Amino acid sequence: MNHELSAAFSAAMLGEYGNGFATTLYLVVVCSLVSYLIGVPLGVILCVSDQNGIHPNAPLNRILGTVVNIFRSIPFAILLVVALPFTKLLIGTKVGNNAFLVPLTLSAAPFIARMVESSLKEVDRGVIEATQSMGSSNWQIITKVLIPEAKPSLLVGAAISVTTILGYTPLATLVGGGGLGAIAVQYGLYRFQNDIMYTSSILLVILVQILQEAGMKLAGSVDKRAK
Numbered sequence: 001m002n003h004e005l006s007a008a009f010s011a012a013m014l015g016e017y018g019n020g021f022a023t024t025l026y027l028v029v030v031c032s033l034v035s036y037l038i039g040v041p042l043g044v045i046l047c048v049s050d051q052n053g054i055h056p057n058a059p060l061n062r063i064l065g066t067v068v069n070i071f072r073s074i075p076f077a078i079l080l081v082v083a084l085p086f087t088k089l090l091i092g093t094k095v096g097n098n099a100f101l102v103p104l105t106l107s108a109a110p111f112i113a114r115m116v117e118s119s120l121k122e123v124d125r126g127v128i129e130a131t132q133s134m135g136s137s138n139w140q141i142i143t144k145v146l147i148p149e150a151k152p153s154l155l156v157g158a159a160i161s162v163t164t165i166l167g168y169t170p171l172a173t174l175v176g177g178g179g180l181g182a183i184a185v186q187y188g189l190y191r192f193q194n195d196i197m198y199t200s201s202i203l204l205v206i207l208v209q210i211l212q213e214a215g216m217k218l219a220g221s222v223d224k225r226a227k
Contacts, residue, residue, distance in 0.1 A: 013196060013199075016183055017180070017199070017203060019178065020178060020179050020180040020182065020183045020203075021203060021207070023097060023172075023177075023178040023180075023182075024166070024169050024179040024180045024181065024204070024207065025207075026097065027100065027101065027104065027165075027169050027172065027177070027179055028162060028165055028166050028169065028211075031101055031104045031105050031108055032158075032161070032162050032165055034101070034105050035105050035108035035109040035111075035112050035161070036112055036158075038105070038109040038112075039110070039111070039112030039113040039115075039116060040112070040113075040116050042064065042068065042109070042110070042113035042116075043112065043113040043114065043115065043116025043117040043119075043120065044116065044117075044142060044146075044147075045060070045061075045064060046061060046064060046065060046068070046113060046114075046116075046117040047116075047117045047121055047146070048138065049061040049064070050121075054128065054132070054138050054141055054142075067110075068113050068114060069110075071106060071107065071109075072107075072111060072114065074107075076103070076107050076171065077171060077174075080100075080103045080171060080174060080175065083102060083103040083106055084175075087099050087103065090102055094175065095175050095176035095177075096176055096177060097172060097177045097178060099175050099176075099177070100172040100175050100177040104165065104169075107168065108164070111164065112157075115154075115157035115158075115160065115161055116154065118153075118157070119150040119153035119154045119156075119157050120146050120147070120150050122150060122153050123145065123146050123149045123150050124149070127145060127149060128141060128145060128146070131144070131145050152219045152220075152222055153219075155215060155218050155219035155222065156215065156216065156219045158215055159211065159212050159214070159215020159216055159219065160215075162211050162215065163211055163212050166204070166208055166211065167208075169181045169182075170184060170185055170204075173185045180200045180201075180207070181200070181204060183196065183200040184196070184200035184201050184204070185197075187200070188200075
């Protein structure tokens with residue numbers, strides 16, 4: 001037991017944990033940024049083009065909604081494999097952390113789109129109608145009413161999305177990627193070194209709690225209803 005503990009906290013493993021922590025943060029931050037760049041516009045379009053939206057467009061809403069639902073319904077492990085040719089075409093390789101970011105983003109962006117759509121639909125219809133009556137354009141309603149009014153819900157959704165993305169990072173090991181999850185899998189599953197697996201898992205849990213708590217506090221700070 002003492003030998004196992006010393007192995008888990010040796011200088012070499014502490015370095016591995018540090019690299020794994022940095023890699024995990026890299027995967028989460030880059031994927032979150034790119035996914036939000038894709039997911040926010042998709043979510044806005046889904047909300048605006050809905051039958052109760054400010055600019056209904058049934059064909060567009062149906063097509064876009066179907067595409068989003070298809071990507072959301074594919075299990076991530078399967079999407080990871082199916083997306084390999086696209087990953088190779090896009091970045092020139094099928095292995096490594098950057099290769100893992102492609103299917104991770106393909107999975108996260110549709111999820112974020114639905115989270116954004118749901119948040120925007122929570123905005124009071126009366127506020128939107130009042131803005132419309134004053135002659136505001138759809139773009140003004142989106143940027144001056146929908147997004148600002150939905151900000152607390154959007155931030156809560158962001159906290160959920162980021163922690164969901166974090167939960168997928170252990171699968172990076174399937175394409176030669178790294179991170180805390182990969183350490184847990186490589187040492188715990190393949191080498192039966194449970195102490196290292198548990199240590200990596202605890203560090204992942206701590207990271208999840210930090211990101212979740214930060215997101216919730218940020219959401220609370222901008223929620224006018226809580227003031």
